Each structure stands twice: as C-alpha cells, then as structure tokens.
Amino acid sequence: xxxxxxxxxxxxxxxxxxxxxxxxxxxxxxxxxxxxxxxxxxxxxxxxxxxxxxxxxxxxxxxxxxxxxxxxxxxxxxxxxxxxxxxxxxxxxxxxxxxxxxxxxxxxxxxxxxxxxxxxxxxxxxxxxxxxxxxxxxxxxxxxxxxxxxxxxxxxxxxxxxxxxxxxxxxxxxxxxxxxxxxxxxxxxxxxxxxxxxxxxxxxxxxxxxxxxxxxxxxxxxxxx
Amino acid sequence: xxxxxxxxxxxxxxxxxxxxxxxxxxxxxxxxxxxxxxxxxxxxxxxxxxxxxxxxxxxxxxxxxxxxxxxxxxxxxxxxxxxxxxxxxxxxxxxxxxxxxxxxxxxxxxxxxxxxxxxxxxxxxxxxxxxxxxxxxxxxxxxxxxxxxxxxxxxxxxxxxxxxxxxxxxxxxxxxxxxxxxxxxxxxxxxxxxxxxxxxxxxxxxxxxxxxxxxxxxxxxxxxx
DNA sequence: ATACCACTTACAGACATCGTAAGGTTTCCT
DNA sequence: AGGAAACCTTACGATGTCTGTAAGTGGTAT
Numbered sequence: 287x288x289x290x291x292x293x294x295x296x297x298x299x300x301x302x303x304x305x306x307x308x309x310x311x312x313x314x315x316x317x318x319x320x321x322x323x324x325x326x327x328x329x330x331x332x333x334x335x336x337x338x339x340x341x342x343x344x345x346x347x348x349x350x351x352x353x354x355x356x357x358x359x360x361x362x363x364x365x366x367x368x369x370x371x372x373x374x375x376x377x378x379x380x381x382x383x384x385x386x387x388x389x390x391x392x393x394x395x396x397x398x399x400x401x402x403x404x405x406x407x408x409x410x411x412x413x414x415x416x417x418x419x420x421x422x423x424x425x426x427x428x429x430x431x432x433x434x435x436x437x438x439x440x441x442x443x444x445x446x447x448x449x450x451x452x453x454x455x456x457x458x459x460x461x462x463x464x465x466x467x468x469x470x471x472x473x474x475x476x477x478x479x480x481x482x483x484x485x486x487x488x489x490x491x492x493x494x495x496x497x498x499x500x501x502x503x504x505x506x507x508x509x510x511x
Numbered sequence: 512x513x514x515x516x517x518x519x520x521x522x523x524x525x526x527x528x529x530x531x532x533x534x535x536x537x538x539x540x541x542x543x544x545x546x547x548x549x550x551x552x553x554x555x556x557x558x559x560x561x562x563x564x565x566x567x568x569x570x571x572x573x574x575x576x577x578x579x580x581x582x583x584x585x586x587x588x589x590x591x592x593x594x595x596x597x598x599x600x601x602x603x604x605x606x607x608x609x610x611x612x613x614x615x616x617x618x619x620x621x622x623x624x625x626x627x628x629x630x631x632x633x634x635x636x637x638x639x640x641x642x643x644x645x646x647x648x649x650x651x652x653x654x655x656x657x658x659x660x661x662x663x664x665x666x667x668x669x670x671x672x673x674x675x676x677x678x679x680x681x682x683x684x685x686x687x688x689x690x691x692x693x694x695x696x697x698x699x700x701x702x703x704x705x706x707x708x709x710x711x712x713x714x715x716x717x718x719x720x721x722x723x724x725x726x727x728x729x730x731x732x733x734x735x736x
Numbered sequence: 737a738t739a740c741c742a743c744t745t746a747c748a749g750a751c752a753t754c755g756t757a758a759g760g761t762t763t764c765c766t
Numbered sequence: 767a768g769g770a771a772a773c774c775t776t777a778c779g780a781t782g783t784c785t786g787t788a789a790g791t792g793g794t795a796t
Contacts, residue, residue: 287554313554329512331556382639404644407653414607417625419633424649424660428632435649437753475755481775662784700786706744
C-alpha cells in the first residue's frame with residue numbers, strides 16, 4: 287500500500303482528504319505541525335505528497351521548492367485560488383501537478399494515481415543485484431555514484447547474469463537469451479562480447495565482477511557478498 | 512531520513528538492529544506480527560527491508576519471493592546459518608544482499624548504505640512533469656504504462672522543455688542548451704528535430720504536447736493540468 | 737496578397753554497434 | 767614439460783541509427 291502525506295492546515299479539508307485517499311486504498315497521513323515540515327515529510331518517506339500552498343509560517347511554494355531539491359517523490363499542489371499565475375508558480379517550482387480547491391474526490395484520486403503510476407513504472411524496469419542496478423529498457427547500469435550505458439548485446443548479457451545471479455550461466459543459456467538460438471554457430475562471438483562487457487565495466491571501476499568458470503559458463507561476482 | 516523495516520522474530524536481535532540503525536541515522540521499524548507480513552511491509556513503504564529467513568509461520572524465503580514480485584525496495588536477508596546454499600537460495604529469490612548472523616553493526620550499516628545509494632542514484636536522474644518522467648542519462652521517457660527512448664538531440668530538447676515547464680522556451684535558449692550556441696546558423700535544424708520529437712511522442716499516444724508559440728518559442732502542454 | 741514563420745520529407749555523411757577473423761594467453765591433463 | 771582445449775583480445779568491415787542539410791509545402795498575420 288502506498289503512503290500519501292498531506293500538508294494542509296484546514297482541519298476539515300484535511301480529514302476529508304484522508305478519508306478520500308483511505309477509501310481509495312492508500313495509506314494517508316497528515317502533518318500535524320508545520321515546524322520543520324521538510325524534515326518531517328522526508329522522514330515519512332511518502333510515495334506522494336499533497337501540499338497546500340497556504341500553510342502557517344512558511345509558504346507552501348517555498349516548501350515545495352526545498353523538498354524538490356532532493357525529493358524522490360512527486361508533489362501535488364493544492365490551492366484555494368484557481369488562477370493561471372498560481373498554477374504557473376507551482377509548476378515552475380517543480381511541483382508535479384496542481385489542483386484548485388475544492389475539488390472532487392475522483393479528480394484527486396485520478397491525479398494521485400497518475401503520479402504514482404509513472405514513478406512505479408520507472409522503478410519496475412530496474413533489475414538489482416547487490417550494489418548494482420540495471421535498467422533493462424536502456425541498459426543503464428548504476429553502481430554507487432557512477433553509471434554507464436551499455437550497448438544492446440552487452441546489456442543483454444549483463445541482464446542474464448544479473449537475473450541468474452548467483453548461479454552460473456551456461457554458454458548455451460546465454461546464446462539462447464541473447465541471440466535466440468541454443469546452437470551457437472560461432473563460439474567466439476560470446477567471448478568477444480564478454481570482453482567488451484568487461485572493458486565497459488572496468489570503465490566505472492568494476493573489474494573482475496564477471497568471472498568465467500572453465501567449462502561451465504559465467505557468473506557475476508559482486509564484491510562483499 | 513530513510514525508513515528501514517525489519518522482519519525478525521528474535522526480540523533481542525531485533526532491538527539491537529533497531530538500535531544500530533537508529534544510531535546510524537535511519538528510521539528503523541520492526542514488524543510486530545508476522546500475519547500478513549507482505550501486506551504490512553508494503554504498507555510501511557520501506558526504503559529497505561531486512562528480513563530474517565526463520566520467521567514463525569511462513570518461511571522468510573517465501574516472503575522474500577512474494578515481496579520481490581512488486582517490490583520497489585531492496586531486500587537484505589539475514590540468516591543464522593552461514594552456508595553457501597543459504598546464500599544462493601536467498602540471492603536466487605531476488606534478495607539484494609545477504610548476511611549471516613551474528614554480524615557486526617558496521618558491516619550491516621555498510622550493506623544497508625550501499626543498497627540505498629544505488630536506488631537513490633537511479634531516481635535522481637529522473638526529471639518529472641505531470642505524468643511524464645524523463646531519465647536525463649538515457650532519455651527514456653515514461654508516461655503511464657508506456658515508454659520510449661529518445662535519440663540524443665530529441666532528448667535534449669525534451670529535457671529543456673521539461674526543465675522550463677511551464678514557461679515558454681525561446682529558440683535561442685534551445686539552441687544554446689542543445690547545440691551550445693546562441694547564434695543559430697540554421698533555423699531549420701531546430702524545426703526538423705521538433706518534428707522528429709513530436710513524431711516520437713505520438714508513437715506513445717502523446718500528440719499535441721509540444722506547442723509552438725508563434726515568434727516566441729515552444730512550450731510543453733501536459734494534458735489535464 | 738504577400739512576407740514571414742513553421743512544418744515535413746528526403747538524402748547523405750558521421751558515428752556507434754555488431755559479427756567475423758585471426759592470433760595470443762591461460763589452464764588442465766598426460 | 768608439452769600439447770590440446772578453453773578462453774581472451776584486437777582489428778576490420780558491414781550494418782543500421784542518428785544527425786544536419788536541403789528543398790519544398792502549409793499556415794498566419796499584417
């Protein structure tokens with residue numbers, strides 16, 4: 287279940303929002319105090335934040351801007367006034383969506399759903415082993431603070447190695463998953479691409495993570511496991 | 512602050528884990544009951560799950576497997592026995608890392624940190640506007656359940672449009688950010704690439720989101736905002 | 737009506753990627 | 767030690783994608 291955090295000072299609206307979201311199957315929580323709101327929100331690890339622009343103390347816009355600096359969640363802005371300038375300000379500050387109050391529950395849910403969906407979609411493409419993470423659509427491989435975009439063939443091999451981890455992947459498995467044929471016509475092509483993959487990996491300081499097991503195949507060896 | 516959820520039935524170890532993690536600056540929470548553990552964990556939206564394999568009722572392996580089907584968080588497996596077969600089983604089920612009990616706090620923290628870091632890195636590359644999300648490294652554009660990988664020039668243009676949203680981007684701005692020169696030698700090249708970008712976007716059902724403002728430049732227009 | 741701006745399609749050069757070829761190195765067994 | 771098998775590496779040409787140029791069409795404002 288996804289957690290949605292609400293920053294809204296109007297008690298009635300707040301309760302209504304919580305009710306609506308809970309009914310839709312979300313976990314809804316509201317901020318109780320607006321002191322250190324940024325810290326408090328980050329601490330709650332929300333999947334989505336719904337933010338009123340008129341908060342006591344600090345402006346909601348200010349908060350939005352600060353959250354967005356390191357936010358890994360989408361932000362939906364609520365406002366009482368429905369003017370174009372409000373909308374532009376909100377979206378200019380990095381908000382992901384914008385709604386005028388009052389709004390119909392279905393409308394809110396639809397917006398929330400859309401924001402969460404996109405976010406999920408990007409994460410679902412990630413294949414992860416130890417400190418490594420591979421986007422199987424783009425073959426972007428991330429490790430710690432470095433990344434690398436692999437060519438298609440290298441990416442397919444890496445994917446297979448990660449999916450099979452920590453098992454050894456036989457050559458015929460690699461051939462069938464990368465080239466779609468069990469009977470490898472040319473033994474060499476695999477070795478060439480292994481070589482290329484290793485060179486690419488060493489480019490971000492990942493030497494020796496692809497190991498050959500003589501006569502068996504290849505394994506991934508992520509350090510420290 | 513990042514939330515780490517712990518599924519461990521041994522009370523002493525559980526408290527120790529919580530203590531260690533909190534001292535390291537994480538928000539640590541433990542499961543109190545192991546009924547509907549999957550549901551409970553998902554509900555907590557963890558940034559990381561630490562999972563003992565020996566839980567009352569269900570096997571930790573089983574739980575791990577089920578969580579991983581839709582998990583958007585890494586899982587670290589704990590086990591009492593330090594055998595290779597345990598490790599292989601755990602990692603084979605999609606666990607992201609594996610540790611034998613007892614283990615030193617520094618070791619645990621180091622592992623946790625590494626898992627969380629990778630995850631963050633992938634998300635930090637995302638630029639988001641409304642339902643759209645663009646990976647600025649690979650130019651993968653995700654919208655709802657569809658995605659598309661843009662060519663470099665198209666991607667740069669899209670990035671500029673998203674970064675400037677909801678403002679209009681002037682042609683000279685586009686020239687300087689995409690081609691690195693204010694004085695556009697050939698006016699046409701921008702139009703050609705705009706045309707290509709629009710065609711690419713329409714491939715995933717996103718017609719009419721790039722609009723031209725005569726004499727001013729281009730704007731992104733995401734529907735429903 | 738016309739001048740300007742915007743759009744589209746076709747083409748060719750540049751570039752990255754891929755498989756082939758050929759020769760070198762390591763490992764294992766006798 | 768020696769030889770064969772498995773594995774590794776580098777170089778090269780074919781292929782395909784991406785990019786900018788060119789040229790012509792369509793739309794809009796004065």
